[in-house]
Amino acid sequence: MADAPDLAPDFNAWSCPLPLRDHPFVVMGHGGGGALSAELVRHLFMPAYGGETLAGLGDSAAVSLGGARLAFSTDSYVVRPLFFPGGSIGDLAVNGTVNDLAMSGAAPAYLSCAFILEEGTEVSTVGRVARAIGEAAERAGVAVVTGDTKVVDSGHGDEVYVNTSGIGLIPEGVDIRPQRARPGDVVIVSGPIGLHGIAILSVREGLEFGVELESDTAPLAGLVQAMLAVTPDLHVLRDPTRGGLAAALNEIAAASGTGVVLEERAVPVPEPVANACAFLGLDPLYVANEGRLVAFVPERHAEPVLEAMRTHPNGPEAAVIGRCVSEHPGMVVARTGLGGTRIVDLPLGEQLPRIC
Amino acid sequence: MADAPDLAPDFNAWSCPLPLRDHPFVVMGHGGGGALSAELVRHLFMPAYGGETLAGLGDSAAVSLGGARLAFSTDSYVVRPLFFPGGSIGDLAVNGTVNDLAMSGAAPAYLSCAFILEEGTEVSTVGRVARAIGEAAERAGVAVVTGDTKVVDSGHGDEVYVNTSGIGLIPEGVDIRPQRARPGDVVIVSGPIGLHGIAILSVREGLEFGVELESDTAPLAGLVQAMLAVTPDLHVLRDPTRGGLAAALNEIAAASGTGVVLEERAVPVPEPVANACAFLGLDPLYVANEGRLVAFVPERHAEPVLEAMRTHPNGPEAAVIGRCVSEHPGMVVARTGLGGTRIVDLPLGEQLPRIC
Numbered sequence: 001m002a003d004a005p006d007l008a009p010d011f012n013a014w015s016c017p018l019p020l021r022d023h024p025f026v027v028m029g030h031g032g033g034g035a036l037s038a039e040l041v042r043h044l045f046m047p048a049y050g051g052e053t054l055a056g057l058g059d060s061a062a063v064s065l066g067g068a069r070l071a072f073s074t075d076s077y078v079v080r081p082l083f084f085p086g087g088s089i090g091d092l093a094v095n096g097t098v099n100d101l102a103m104s105g106a107a108p109a110y111l112s113c114a115f116i117l118e119e120g121t122e123v124s125t126v127g128r129v130a131r132a133i134g135e136a137a138e139r140a141g142v143a144v145v146t147g148d149t150k151v152v153d154s155g156h157g158d159e160v161y162v163n164t165s166g167i168g169l170i171p172e173g174v175d176i177r178p179q180r181a182r183p184g185d186v187v188i189v190s191g192p193i194g195l196h197g198i199a200i201l202s203v204r205e206g207l208e209f210g211v212e213l214e215s216d217t218a219p220l221a222g223l224v225q226a227m228l229a230v231t232p233d234l235h236v237l238r239d240p241t242r243g244g245l246a247a248a249l250n251e252i253a254a255a256s257g258t259g260v261v262l263e264e265r266a267v268p269v270p271e272p273v274a275n276a277c278a279f280l281g282l283d284p285l286y287v288a289n290e291g292r293l294v295a296f297v298p299e300r301h302a303e304p305v306l307e308a309m310r311t312h313p314n315g316p317e318a319a320v321i322g323r324c325v326s327e328h329p330g331m332v333v334a335r336t337g338l339g340g341t342r343i344v345d346l347p348l349g350e351q352l353p354r355i356c
Numbered sequence: 357m358a359d360a361p362d363l364a365p366d367f368n369a370w371s372c373p374l375p376l377r378d379h380p381f382v383v384m385g386h387g388g389g390g391a392l393s394a395e396l397v398r399h400l401f402m403p404a405y406g407g408e409t410l411a412g413l414g415d416s417a418a419v420s421l422g423g424a425r426l427a428f429s430t431d432s433y434v435v436r437p438l439f440f441p442g443g444s445i446g447d448l449a450v451n452g453t454v455n456d457l458a459m460s461g462a463a464p465a466y467l468s469c470a471f472i473l474e475e476g477t478e479v480s481t482v483g484r485v486a487r488a489i490g491e492a493a494e495r496a497g498v499a500v501v502t503g504d505t506k507v508v509d510s511g512h513g514d515e516v517y518v519n520t521s522g523i524g525l526i527p528e529g530v531d532i533r534p535q536r537a538r539p540g541d542v543v544i545v546s547g548p549i550g551l552h553g554i555a556i557l558s559v560r561e562g563l564e565f566g567v568e569l570e571s572d573t574a575p576l577a578g579l580v581q582a583m584l585a586v587t588p589d590l591h592v593l594r595d596p597t598r599g600g601l602a603a604a605l606n607e608i609a610a611a612s613g614t615g616v617v618l619e620e621r622a623v624p625v626p627e628p629v630a631n632a633c634a635f636l637g638l639d640p641l642y643v644a645n646e647g648r649l650v651a652f653v654p655e656r657h658a659e660p661v662l663e664a665m666r667t668h669p670n671g672p673e674a675a676v677i678g679r680c681v682s683e684h685p686g687m688v689v690a691r692t693g694l695g696g697t698r699i700v701d702l703p704l705g706e707q708l709p710r711i712c
Contacts, residue, residue, distance in 0.1 A: 023479060024478060024479055024480065025475075025476050025478055026473045026474070026475055026476060026477040026478075026479060026507055027475060027507070028475055028507050028509070030473065030505060030507050031505050031507030031508075032507075033505040037505060039504060040482075041505075044479070044482065044483050044486055045469075045486050045503060045505075047487035048483065048489065048490040049469075049486070049489065049490045049493065049499075049500040050485045050490050050494070060502060061466070061468075061501035061502040063465070063466050063501055063523075064464055065424055065426065065466070065523060065524075065525055066422075066423070066424025066426070066525045067422070067423060067424060068421055068422025068424040069424060070421065070422070070523070072501060072502055072523060073468070073502055074466060074468035074469070074470045074502055074504050074505045074521055075470065075504045075505065076470045076471075076472050076504055076517065076519060077506075078506045078508050080473060107572055109419070109421055110417070110421070110428055112417075112429070112430035113401075113405075113430070114430045114431065114432045114519050114521075114523050116432050116434060116472070116517055117382045117386065117387065118382070119381075119382055119383060119384055120381050120382060121381065121382040122380060122381055122382075123379060123380055123381060123382060123400070124380070126382065126396075126400065127400050127404065130400055130401050130404035130595060131404045133404065133405065134404040134405045134406050137405065138406070139636065143405075143666065144405040145417035145419055145428060146416060146417040146428055146429055146430055147397070147401060147430065148430050148431045148432055149386060149387055149393060149396060149397075149401075150387040150432045150434045150710075151382055151383070151384050151385075151386050151387030151388075151435050151709065152387075152434075152514060152517075152710065153384070153557050153709075153710075154515040155511060156512070156513060157512060157513070158508060158512040161472055161508075161517075163430065163432060163470050163519040163521075165430055165468050165470075165521035166518075167419075167421060167426070167428060168421075169422045198382055215609060283519070283621070316369075332393075333662060334441065337620065340406070353507065353509075354506075354508065354509075
């Protein structure tokens with residue numbers, strides 16, 4: 001805390017309420033996609049960049065350029081281990097950014113790819129990651145068109161960090177963003193949750209849960225296109241990555257000022273994920289996914305959209321899991337299996353750091 | 357070398373001539389913007405991504421989307437120290453990506469900004485970097501519209517790494533890329549070289565050269581617009597960052613298959629840079645710049661373009677430094693002050709790692 005005095009004058013000058021929660025130092029939770037991340041964005045990055053544009057803060061930004069409506073998104077990937085059941089940092093780097101673009105309804109088109117390599121990393125490891133990126137890009141139908149490589153001294157990295165940014169085209173008449181959730185909207189999830197987080201945990205901590213779980217990492221742009229073919233009037237799409245379904249729903253509730261009621265028994269949780277969570281004291285609602293989306297759909301379109309999702313390879317187990325309501329604005333409430341209710345909070349950080 | 361056998365089968369399958377120069381491990385030079393970087397791109401990334409598009413490999417990619425011609429670029433910044441005379445990692449992150457876009461003649465419009473923070477970093481340091489980014493973006497006339505923050509464990513980062521990606525609009529009729537250099541083109545540099553590299557070196561190694569040198573970091577999109585106002589027919593623009601002027605000229609010579617003759621005495625080298633280089637055994641042609649550009653301009657436009665540059669705040673000391681020739685294709689030759697000639701090679705790596 002000795003450094004706090006240094007901090008205050010620097011920031012008070014532009015009335016930024018720092019230090020955040022009295023943390024003068026960065027903690028793992030600042031990268032967890034929960035409340036600490038949100039504070040960093042709201043109280044540090046947004047005042048610094050001074051932009052209204054960042055304030056939208058969906059998974060990607062919608063911007064206009066040369067008459068085209070574009071989605072633009074960026075993510076860095078620092079997952080450990082680099083290769084895990086069901087995928088690799090390369091798959092995440094492509095699918096994650098492709099999905100962020102798709103969550104604004106865009107057709108992803110081009111990716112950039114920037115590596116930060118640690119001195120002493122095997123070149124073959126970099127090659128395996130690059131090849132995974134190439135293959136994932138081909139599957140997702142996007143092209144890697146520009147890149148960068150930096151090398152840092154041994155002890156200042158962790159073999160391979162990757163950043164991908166992406167741009168895609170938002171079709172005419174599509175306006176998908178967290179602010180558009182409305183009471184009455186039906187909340188749909190595209191499939192079982194928790195697989196990515198538990199798969200990473202199992203290999204990292206050497207835990208075995210009877211069945212080998214695989215990450216759900218997958219590109220979702222095709223699924224979104226199938227949903228948009230039913231109606232362009234989808235209100236919100238979000239991929240529940242860091243912080244899981246709980247973080248995604250809380251962000252939507254907060255951005256739109258509506259309430260969300262979640263039917264806990266309707267949320268598809270695979271048995272091995274449920275067992276692993278019970279064993280470890282985790283809540284599956286907070287576990288990261290990398291190939292799922294949650295959609296807020298006007299009631300009149302919900303049934304045909306659900307049907308379109310279920311006939312798509314990325315959504316056979318899509319399910320209605322809740323409703324958007326005018327009660328408890330900004331808050332997510334789960335109806336438990338026993339008929340009770342509980343508040344589903346925004347997590348503080350991520351239960352499991354370096355998940356993506 | 358024990359790991360080389362592991363590498364070969366993996367890569368031979370897709371006929372990639374690895375290991376690169378018998379390096380089974382990543383070395384600092386792979387991130388230096390010289391021959392090692394080029395090999396990594398050509399023999400590892402390009403085969404992995406399988407794209408023709410990446411083959412262009414200017415500072416940014418030119419792509420079409422929704423009827424708009426866009427420039428798209430990415431760079432990660434790992435400079436040490438984070439703050440140095442004349443700027444900071446935040447200035448570099450904005451100006452570097454803005455300049456990469458400007459080098460294809462684009463008007464930079466939007467940036468993404470992704471942080472990889474090391475656990476334990478002071479939040480105030482992150483705040484200072486973010487503020488520098490906001491201020492630099494304002495100066496450069498671009499908006500930071502999307503971002504990401506990841507945190508890695510202490511000992512796996514170095515306080516703050518930043519990636520910025522950017523998009524900009526390429527005006528009608530503009531086609532600026534390394535392949536377009538032609539014999540007869542006049543080679544112009546926008547100002548004195550070597551300031552960024554020597555400024556970083558002086559603070560990092562605690563060296564003093566009599567005068568305090570400041571980095572030249574600056575956004576160059578305005579200068580490029582002023583040049584384009586003279587003629588849209590600029591052939592090549594490049595900002596000579598890692599690897600300095602030597603690397604930039606070699607890349608252009610190789611991409612266009614033309615030769616370059618450099619008049620060594622015409623290259624503006626500030627006296628303190630020359631002194632520092634003499635003292636340290638460095639060649640100023642290989643020292644990084646962050647606020648300079650080199651232009652290949654058809655002879656008939658050279659004089660008015662030079663005039664436009666000299667009346668712009670970022671180019672008062674612009675100078676003609678050489679010519680594009682049909683002799684020695686792909687090669688850069690310097691005419692020395694004494695009337696001799698020497699070959700100016702592509703550097704292997706960067707003389708000074710983590711310069712940006």
